[in-house]
Amino acid sequence: MASSTSSVITLNINGEKYTLPVDHRTTLLDALRERLALTGSKKGCDQGQCGACTVLLDGRRAVSCLQLAVAAEGREITTIEGVAEGDQLHPVQQAFLDLDGFQCGYCTPGQICSAIGVIQEHAAGWPSAVTDDIRPEAGPPPLTAEEIRERMSGNLCRCGAYVSIVEAVAQAAEAQPDAGRAGLGTEPKETVA
Secondary structure: OOOOOEEEEEEEEOOEEEEEEEEOOOEHHHHHHHHOOOOOOOOOOOOOOOOOOEEEEOOEEEEOOOOEHHHHOOOEEEOHHHOOEOOEOOHHHHHHHHOOOOOOOOOHHHHHHHHHHHHHHHHOOOOOOOOOOOOHHHOOOOOOHHHHHHHOOOOOOOOOOHHHHHHHHHHHHHHOOOHHHOOOOOOOEEEEO
């Protein structure tokens, strides 16, 4: 008996529900870009190494080129299109603008989504590879430039805007430590694609 290689799935993206048929091998990135016209997430390496396709899944960072769309069903997906609150930019977006945290802009959506995740992870006390004291009772380590660089190391910028990116993440973290939660957890509206 042959099994089907496609399914109809419902994805919760930026507070809306999208129902669409997909081949089981379709990545979340391809579903977002090719099927739903959410082109903010970029296809860079298509191997999970550059971070240009970073989105938030249930508030945590994920490279969407390695995530199958069928595995994202039932999870809250936030793309760059969904991080602002209407006309009000997310604090990370504003910091990137204020401090020129981009040049060509290709990696910027992934950098911003990753930075939102970094700020949440730091606020929750998650250590990084450069954290000195990893004991839970020590609390979150200081968000130094070294911490930010390590935590953002999965996102490449071919233009080399790293200095400004680190400054933007630090500014956003200082401005609003829980900034990464904006746009998450809203009740989705139904959309059929």
